[in-house]
Amino acid sequence: MAEASGYDLLLKGGRVMCPASGIDAVRDVAVKGGKVAAIEEAILPSSAREVIDVSGKLVLPGLIDTHGHVYQYVTGRFGLDPDMVGVRSGVTTVVDQGGPSCMTLPGFRKFIAEPAKTNIYAFLSAYLVGGLEGHFYPNLYSPDGVDIDATVRSANANKDIVRGIKGHAEIGGFARWGIRVMEMAAEISRQTELPLYVHFGTLWGLPESGANGEDADTIIERVIPLLKEGDVLAHPFTRHPGGFVNREGQVHHVIQAALDRGLKVDVGHGSHFSYRLARKALDAGVVPHTLGADMHGYNTEVPAPAGTPEEHCDDENHPFKGQARFSLTQAMSSMMALGLPLEQVVPMVTINPAKMLGRTDEIGSLAIGRVADISVLNDDRGRFLLRDNEDHRVVAERLLRPAFCLRAGERFDADSPILPQAIAA
Incomplete structure (x- = not known):
């Protein structure tokens, strides 16, 4: 005593x-x-x-949000205040998914990670521009916007906060550039020996020329062979084309084989989440390993300080206007509402993400x-x-x-x- x-x-x-x-x-x-x-x-x-x-x-154990967007100001309306997403939401660790790049990581460290009360990590963007408002500027995300060597050097020199690489596998990018950008992201991941976190589901939309012969339903089966054990398939319950469930309403046959060889699944709740498709995926045995809230300034209503203009969600034409509010604990509640017991959900926000980050000796316990x-x-x-x-x-x-x-x-x-x-x- x-x-x-x-x-x-x-x-x-x-x-x-x-x-x-x-x-x-x-x-x-x-x-x-x-x-x-x-x-x-x-x-x-x-x-x-x-x-x-x-x-x-x-x-x-302090909750770990595996999918945040907290590079405030630099990533436009995507970036939220890190402590608003973190400790002020009951979350002690937040992983920014693809906000900083090899060019902007020093600013992320100095102005976000260091001053935040929340413990902040990053999955470094494979793109030189990082997580800018890509739906406005998709051409910045072409193969010409990827520098494998520079990104590998940056990640290797900053592994105290860089714990993975972020890439995007979605129909807008494939219609413009095919699979090349994903091949480059996978190479960065291999060289750094860090997990690659892959966004599935529409993000940038199609170019004026259309899909250019690409089929969203084939993306996931073409990307998975590029990936290694420990890489992360994000947005399993997305309502957008190109996700785990195809247009016929069936879970892709390649998913279970991917899980069997050690790939992981992160919910990445956000604007992609669908109870209807989550039910299909769960019934097919696709149970997520980790759970990220995926809050950002487009899908989260942020009250402006008194006397100041609204800075977030003030554009009536932005793609996610007026959607449901959520948080990491709300996402946990959603998993339970879908039938997963609390005992299965708690590891998704504690020990499992600590393993994903390679930080089980520091967090998650x-x-x-x-x-x-x-x-x-x-x-x-x-x-x-x-x-x-x-x-x-x-x-x-x-x-x-x-x-x-x-x-x-x-x-x-x-x-x-x-x-x-x-x-x-």
């Missing part, structure tokens, strides 16, 4: 779930010096300077002595209405909402203005 004030903080009476440690029970969690100091059935409140009653709540990255969630019961961007609605009997998180022992309340509000069914 610790002496009085031996611990800085005590989280008392919550359901502690740590797949990495094999813990799933009501426990007390003590924090000292920014690290997990003890997890026991009962710890005396007098042993801590501060005690927080978390009875009835879930106490998890509540092991004693680890940095105290902890997410505390409300586990509401009732009837709650969830909807996707096809306006398909499901009724969930369980809704997860962030209460607060600890990032290296520092508390952050879940007060982000982009968090969705619970809607009773």
